[in-house]
């Protein structure tokens with residue numbers, strides 16, 4: 001008697017609504033064939049046949065879409081209820097990556113506060129197939145003017161302090177030699193705390209990075225800096241301008257030069273609230289509890305409160321600047337990607353991404369546009385040719401949802417199953433690991 005194969009190499013998934021992720025319309029009652037982890041055919045149910053011996057999975061009533069890609073995260077600082085530099089380790093980064101994957105995020109980019117070797121080792125181990133979780137990309141240690149780099153004390157001393165063009169070019173060569181996926185710079189005076197990275201310095205960084213084939217993402221606050229950075233050839237913005245609405249001049253320049261924009265709305269929107277919106281609270285205190293510890297949930301919820309109605313009203317006006325800028329960028333066809341500033345103290349993995357999608361739609365993007373930003377656009381920016389869309393030749397990296405996110409974007413949270421390279425992610429074991437006492 002022959003042993004049964006451990007798993008079927010070929011599987012036909014039938015009956016789901018399929019959102020391809022590239023902006024093309026959904027296929028109702030789809031069928032798609034996955035062979036050895038790769039999608040080989042996509043079509044309507046009945047048109048795509050299962051070869052002899054193939055397994056069949058009935059997904060009637062479900063929606064499938066590509067797994068999410070978050071281009072603006074910071075891994076490794078959260079441990080239990082604490083958030084501090086001593087926590088930064090392989091263990092805490094892996095926790096963040098597992099939590100991201102649990103909530104349907106297959107890929108994350110850590111933007112510039114990764115000290116030492118740990119993130120690079122994790123990246124190597126994932127490439128070798130010996131470590132799971134969301135796939136990590138890293139900018140290693142980013143660069144800013146002294147005392148004008150990453151915002152919180154937690155990150156003190158991690159970024160390079162750059163004061164001369166020679167130093168800037170040397171630091172860039174140092175990080176490109178370590179094969180960072182991006183270079184992160186901060187161009188901000190941190191509310192007057194310190195002089196910001198000057199145009200000659202950021203021009204030197206961008207020029208040297210491009211000589212080495214590495215792209216540069218900028219944290220920006222002021223519209224004037226955003227304009228200077230676009231003119232200097234910046235590749236991506238981890239934030240929009242926050243002092244003023246982005247005007248037509250900068251929007252057109254961003255579109256023309258193909259600059260990638262991470263709206264990063266979700267951490268800023270807190271200020272306009274006097275409490276957490278009830279539907280969000282229901283999710284956070286319900287399904288999110290499966291993989292986010294209660295002490296973090298309590299803190300996220302608290303961050304939505306603690307202010308007067310007048311303070312919230314003032315913040316709502318400041319936040320409306322971001323909403324209008326995003327609507328303009330989207331209408332003009334800018335390359336928008338998902339970025340949650342995920343992994344900051346009150347922005348846990350899983351929560352930040354799904355909230356960000358909701359806020360992108362709230363600001364005027366369609367659910368389809370938000371999904372494109374969170375899938376194919378992110379893959380394109382990471383030069384991942386095998387993921388980000390559901391089409392023949394792509395890796396079978398997809399979410400199975402219980403409800404349609406094109407009807408209501410918050411349905412991206414209603415995850416039934418997750419597949420990466422055609423293999424189902426074991427969410428129960430991820431959940432158990434994340435809930436274990438550490």
Ligand SMILES: [Zn+2]
Pocket residue numbers: 072073074111238341
């Ligand atoms: Zn950030």
